[in-house]
Amino acid sequence: MVLPVTLTIAAACAAVNLWLAVRIVPGRMRGKVMLGDGGDERLFALQRAHANFIEYAPFALILIAAIELAGGSPSGLWGLGGAFVAVRIAHGLGMTRAAPNPLRAVGALGTWVLLAALAGWALVIAYTDGARTAPVRLAPATDAPSA
Numbered sequence: 001m002v003l004p005v006t007l008t009i010a011a012a013c014a015a016v017n018l019w020l021a022v023r024i025v026p027g028r029m030r031g032k033v034m035l036g037d038g039g040d041e042r043l044f045a046l047q048r049a050h051a052n053f054i055e056y057a058p059f060a061l062i063l064i065a066a067i068e069l070a071g072g073s074p075s076g077l078w079g080l081g082g083a084f085v086a087v088r089i090a091h092g093l094g095m096t097r098a099a100p101n102p103l104r105a106v107g108a109l110g111t112w113v114l115l116a117a118l119a120g121w122a123l124v125i126a127y128t129d130g131a132r133t134a135p136v137r138l139a140p141a142t143d144a145p146s147a
Contacts, residue, residue, distance in 0.1 A: 052091065062083050064080070
């Protein structure tokens, strides 16, 4: 079973996660800090940007996968998934700038709105006939004749 939207958004999230992680290394090397932030405010901000991404991305990916499996609209998932990746990049960029700033605000608020939209969509599918197509079957039917 291939979930093209989920796989693509997950790959994009993996790339963002790596980008956020790699940004931490120069600060660690410069300050010879192997654990924590060593009192370096920029290193702390970079670590929090990375941790914050890790706190939110799994929920978005789980919801995207569940909605895709349930037959939710691929175009809607592409839009919400792409927007999620974009706002998380904005948040990562905004975390290293003086607060408050538009990138951080858009990143945080956008993440909340998108997660709420995905959660709401998942609930609609779960408790109504909200999916546009039939749910995907993960296992072969037991009553099917064998080849």
